[in-house]
Amino acid sequence: MRIGFIGTGEIAACIVRALTGRGHEILVSERNAQVAAELTRLPDVSAATNADVVVQTDTVILCLMAQVAETVLPTLPFRPDHQVISVMADMPLTRVAPLCSPATDISLTIPLPFIDRGGCPLPVYPDTGSVAALFGGENIIVSCTSQDGFNAHMAACALSSVVLADIQHTADWLAGLTGDAAGAEAYVAALIAGYFQGMRFDGAGEVQAALDSLSTEGGFNATLRDHMAPARDELTRGLDAFRPRLGLPDA
Numbered sequence: 001m002r003i004g005f006i007g008t009g010e011i012a013a014c015i016v017r018a019l020t021g022r023g024h025e026i027l028v029s030e031r032n033a034q035v036a037a038e039l040t041r042l043p044d045v046s047a048a049t050n051a052d053v054v055v056q057t058d059t060v061i062l063c064l065m066a067q068v069a070e071t072v073l074p075t076l077p078f079r080p081d082h083q084v085i086s087v088m089a090d091m092p093l094t095r096v097a098p099l100c101s102p103a104t105d106i107s108l109t110i111p112l113p114f115i116d117r118g119g120c121p122l123p124v125y126p127d128t129g130s131v132a133a134l135f136g137g138e139n140i141i142v143s144c145t146s147q148d149g150f151n152a153h154m155a156a157c158a159l160s161s162v163v164l165a166d167i168q169h170t171a172d173w174l175a176g177l178t179g180d181a182a183g184a185e186a187y188v189a190a191l192i193a194g195y196f197q198g199m200r201f202d203g204a205g206e207v208q209a210a211l212d213s214l215s216t217e218g219g220f221n222a223t224l225r226d227h228m229a230p231a232r233d234e235l236t237r238g239l240d241a242f243r244p245r246l247g248l249p250d251a
């Protein structure tokens, strides 16, 4: 496939690294010049102007900041047969689509920087098949049937730092008793990672099954989980607080 990137910053670089070496021709825009220079060291990556990126490719991945996109995209020569994938947060389909006219195969997704290692969950709206065709093999595609459903993934994504903070907090508590900060971090991080190893991430209840296996009444796991129940109510309140920002209906 001939794949172009408009906007060559942090997330574009991660996506290029995910796609390199797979038989694609990749064209990145000359901005950011430093990132573009690094990426063009890869044998299947070249740099060009924004317009040439669009002219010379079939799939265009939009990696601009939203306010820049409003001025840059309308100047570009999109064709009706282009596939466009936008990774721009805060840019719903109703805003992206007119900027890429006459292209109509437009989808939104939310890649994370670790997409270059695979295993990245990718919500997609609308699911035209273009995201799955490029990334489906190594990553987890989650098709969304509405813009609201897609937007809600941005709130859920914020759980990442909550879980990491809880891991760090527990490791610090453990190190306070063992005096071994490195061992404590290694123990707690590997412990949590272990529960996800071997999961298929197919939505078939693997997380509930893991929880069920940790539910012996009076055991350490069930006891701490019950103690922490109010924190999960707080989590719901925190997620709900994103509703206005994401244009989601009230709870």
Ligand SMILES: NC(=O)c1ccc[n+]([C@@H]2O[C@H](COP(=O)([O-])OP(=O)(O)OC[C@H]3O[C@@H](n4cnc5c(N)ncnc54)[C@H](OP(=O)(O)O)[C@@H]3O)[C@@H](O)[C@H]2O)c1
Pocket (backbone or CB within 6 Å): 006, 007, 008, 009, 010, 011, 012, 029, 031, 032, 033, 050, 063, 064, 065, 066, 068, 072, 087, 088, 089, 090, 110, 111, 112, 113
């Ligand atoms: N970073 C993430 O983890 C992540 C994850 C998911 C989605 N996103 C979304 O991806 C988009 C980009 O984020 P980012 O973190 O990659 O930001 P970034 O590193 O600032 O990248 C933005 C890129 O746009 C370029 N640009 C600015 N004006 C341009 C123009 N007129 N023509 C072509 N390129 C231009 C910038 O070049 P200069 O540096 O030369 O100005 C830079 O390469 C955002 O909408 C963000 O919401 C980011």
